[in-house]
Amino acid sequence: MRHTGRLADARAGRRRTRIVIATVAAALVVPLLALPAGTASAAGPASTTTTSATASTTAGPAVRSSFVPVPEAPGSSTSIQIDTDLYTPATTPAPAVLLAHGFGQTKADLAPEAEELQAAGFVVLAYTARGFGQSGGSIGLDSLDGEVPDARALVDVLAADPAVEKVGDDPVVGAVGGSYGGALALMLGATDPRIDTVVAAITWNELSEALVPGSAGSVDGSGSATARLRDFKSGWTTRLFGAGITPGAPCGRFTPEFCALYANLVAGGQPSAADLALLERSSPATVLSGMRAPTLLLQGLQDNLFGLDQADANARQLAAAGAPVEVQWFNGGHDGGGIGGTDTVIRSWLTDHLKANAPVPGTFSYAVPPSATAFGRIVTAAEYPGLGGSGDALQLALDGAPKTIVNPPGGQPAAVTGLPGLDTSTAAGRTAVGLLGAANSPAEQAQFSSAPLTDPVVLAGSATVRLRVGVTDGGAAAAGAATSGAASTDEALLYAQLSVATGDAVRVLPGGVAPIRVPLAGDSTGTLVTVTLPATAWSFTPGDRLQLTIRTTDSQFQGQAAPAAYTVALDGPISLPTVSPIATDQSEGQPSVGVLVGIAATLLAGILLVGFAVLRSRRAARRPAPTSPSAPDRPGTPVDEAAPLSIHGLTKRFRSGFLAVDDVSFTVERGQVLGLLGENGAGKTTTLRMVAGLIRPDAGTATSFGVEIAPGSPVLARVGCFIEGPGFLPHLSGRRNLDLFWAATGRPRAEARFDEALAVADLGGALAKPVRGYSQGMRQRLAIAQAMLGMPDLLILDEPTNGLDPPQITALRGVLRRYAEGGRTVIVSSHLLGEVELTCSHIVVMSHGRVVATGPVGDVAGGRNLEEAFLSLIGPTEPSA
Structure with a gap:
């Protein structure tokens, strides 16, 4: 009988208080190849080391460090030592959690998470796997003959400890x-069978398919994948091997078998039957x-x-075994910030299955990443x-004209589609890959594009497409003349990848590339092959175009050395799978007490000076709205139908006597993106500060939706602003800063719409890091996201593109346009006239504190480019802002 069944019987009628765990297991926090601070030693403790333990001298929770002896190999009389830390909570007995670290790490990397789990009432056993740190033995990549028996021995340690709860x-x-x-x-x-629940993230099912994958295509009529030869995933695998080598030892602490396998693969060889059997001993597929x-x-x-194919295989095998399983896809991974953002899910799972014995709902949820035209979200299916x-x-039909592509001798230069470990969930990571990819040879790739989509669609799964691949006469002759290379002339090795084009910007879809081995027909008809693209999730919006790229080389794979030329053509449309949703989540729950306490410190510190007035206005929004039946700027117009912004005669003179704003009047309507231009920053910024209610004018009025604007005005709850640069608490994370900002408004957290605002920030894993380490562009994006919290009806941004790189500016342009198209209004102050011309529908031009022109961009420009028109309006003075 499974332990979970006995738990249900033993705990019948027992009352338990669900504890909200404040952490996630450390093994999930860092990607596979995140290296520890120091290099693993070449040898673990001597075999004569005896088990020792030292208890913490602090009262209550304690930590005991010890070396646990385990057999060096099954049936071996020689033992090695496994370095462990056992964390016990203040109240015992308690459920236990065994934490396994990422590749290249040690138990020290698990300490912060183990301490938090300990504080939440769990016994935690963190350890250093064999071959790393101070543990003995050699690295066998989770072998059934090494690391797995080690873990079972550690469960023995937990079973013998009186602090661990038992049935x-x-x-x-x-x-x-x-x-x-x-x-x-x-x-x-x-x-x-003593394990009561498992949480496994960003991991493999079959190690052979992960490191040396077979073909992602199947020849029509064959009924099976064309996997006669495998392609070595050299980019990631060499990184993995490098994390295990040590000074003076070419094979590092790897077992001799794995070292020999690696040497064969990097030399261009194919894995032997013995190699594949070795990888099977390190694969969950063998025992699930x-x-x-x-x-x-x-x-x-x-x-x-x-x-995602690896998780899919795990899920299918677990279901077949009768294990309750839940699958979730999130916007992260080895190439995108680790597992950031999944901590809430894991906390809930551990509580449910180690404390409450809750049933598994069996639902499926997947993240849809943000893009320039769509916010990120979480979709749940039944x-x-x-x-x-x-x-x-x-x-979806793609243009199907046949294209010719070449594989150069040696497969070099190879196309760059990604860099192992580079965080491509961030704009900076995508920019780096884009810059490298710009040098990819057009001769090595064929692209097929769809027409602009007319309806939105969410891809969730593996797209499929049929290709016809043939070899050209010249390509066959070149291949026949080659004297080296593992590929034969009767087989093509290709790589398929999906991208989305939004306007002029092209973004590669997450999930990577699919290697395809295609046996070539002996005639000119070519070979029909059905290609399964890497599984992913993406939201396409009207106007987007899907792109399929077929390449002959990829820098992340070994590739083939023989020169060749192929013809590639489509045979039918591409099929995009979808998932029927039952819910879409874009909210984040209620703020914690700690968040509310933290905001008090924020306000006292005075760091968020600019945001303070806005916070006061949003608190005031909870008071009853004014009952004026009409808008003062348009008599007889209901308040809700009044202009988002209408200003009349605004004037502001500084104490120095400088007249910054002189009798300014203009109106901004719903749906407009208005650019505010001027030759001095003081005039524009002072106008914006009065419009945002941060300062009072000397004369004139500004109304928003029919209500006069002043510091603390209730209508400012409908206004979001970012003026004169971002201000954040540097020691807190980006996400924490936003939490504190919104909590101070007193409005329900569900109204914040964090996911939509964070999609604009596009900070990926950096969102969990202290702001002190942010670049100017990262701070700028976070500040824009802060202004957009709650999706205000009027959004005011002062120089929002400062510090942003060109792809980020392009993405922001799409966000602002779509924001206004939804019925809201955007005001942008900017000195980038070209960007204003591309982004804004209307402009207001100020000179020496006065308005000199207003209207649609085209009308004000009068057939000239905006820079020429601007200079003619303000005169000979060169713009400084």
Whole structure:
């Protein structure tokens, strides 16, 4: 009988208080190849080391460090030592969590998360896997002959400890890990019936398919993948091997078998039957039939190492074994910030299955990443449908003209589609890949594009497309003349990838590339092959164009050396799978007490001086709205129908006597993106500060939606502004700063619409890091997101593009246009006249504090470019802002 069943019987009628765990297992926090601060030593402790323990001298919670002896190999009389830390909470006995770290790490990397779990009432055993840090032995990549028996020995340690809760003699234990640790958690749960729940993130199912994948295409009529040869994923695998080598030892602390396998692959060889058997011993697929424990699978969209197909295989095998399983795709992974953003899910899972024995709902949720035309969101479906989707697939036609592509001798230069470990969930990461990819040879790639989409569609799963691939006469002759290379002339090795074009900007969809081995027909007809693209999720909006790119080379793979030329043509539309949703989540729950306390310190510190007046106005918004039946700027017009902004005769003179704003009047209507231009920053900025209610004018009035604007005015709850640069608490994370800002408004957290605002920030994993480490552009994006919290009806941005790179400016342009098209209004003060011309529908030009022109951009420009028109309006003075 499974332990979870006995838990249900033993706990019947027992009242438990659900504890909100303040952490997530550390093995999930860092991607696979995040290296520890120091280099792993070449050898662990001597085999004569005896088990020792030292207890913390502090009262209550304690930490005991010890070396646990385990057999060097199954049946071996020689033992090695595993370095462990056991964290016990103040109240025991308590459920236990076994934490497995990421590749290249040690138990020290798990300490912060272990301490938080300890404080939440769990016993935590964190350890350093064999071959790393001070643990002995050699690295076997989660081998059933090494790391997995080690983990079972550590469960023995927990079972013998009186601090661990037990049912009879059976300890209450969960196994948690990510990447390297995730596979370990799965294999331990499948081979040790004492494990009560498993959380595995960004990990593999079959190590051979992850590191040396077969073809993602199947020849029509064959009924099976064309996997006669495999292609070595050299980019990521070489990074992995590099994390395990040590000075003076070419093979580092890897087992001799894995070292020999790696040497063969980097030399261009194919894995032998013995190699594949070795990788099977390190694959969850080998043992998942024995799993019964409830399992949570978290897999990242941004992952070229372990794609969604690996989680899909794990899910199918777990379901077949009868284990309750839940699958979630999130916007992260080895190439996108690790597992940031999944902590709430994991906290809930551990509480449910180690404390409450809750049932597994069996739903499926997936993240849809943000883009220049769509906000990110989380979609929930009734059940996990697999990579083929659950709804009707969209059949999308692509331009199908045949194209010729070449593989150069040696496969060099190779196309760059990504860099192992680069965070492509951020704009900076995408920009880096884009700059490198700009040098990709056009001769090595064929692109097929759709017409602009007329309806929105959300892709969720693996798209499929049929290709016809042939070899040209010249390509065959070149291949025949080659004297080296593993590929034969009767087979093509290609790489497929999906992108989306929004206007002039092109963005590669997350998920990586699919290697395809295509046996070539002996005649000119070519070979028909059905290609399965990497699984992903993406929201396409009207106007987007889907792009399919077929390449002959990819820098992340070994590739083929023989020169060749191929013809590639489409044979029908591309099929985009969809998933039928039952819910879409864009809210984040209520603020915590700590958030509310933190904002008090923020206000006292005075760092958020500019935002303070806005916060006061939003608090005031909770008072009853004015009952004036009409708008003062348009008599007889209801307040809700009045202009978002109408100003009359605004004047402001500084104490120095400088007249910054002189009798300014203009009106901004709904749906407009208005650019405010001027030759001096003081006039524009002072106008914006009065419009935002930060200062009072000397004369004149400004009304928003029919209500006069003044510091503390209730109508300012409908206004979001970013003026004169961002101001944040530097020691807090970007997300924490936004939490504090919104909590101070006193408005329900559900109204903040954090996901939509954070989609604009596009900071990826950096959102969880202190703001002190942000670049100017990152601070700028966070400030824009802060102004957009709550999706205000009137958005005022002062020089929003400062510090942004060109792709970020392009993305912001689309966001602002779409924001206004939804019925809201945007005012942008900017000195980038070209950007104003591309972004804004209307402009107001100020000179020496006065308005000299207003109207639609085209009308004011009068057939000239905006810069020429601007200079003619303000005279010979060169603009300084």
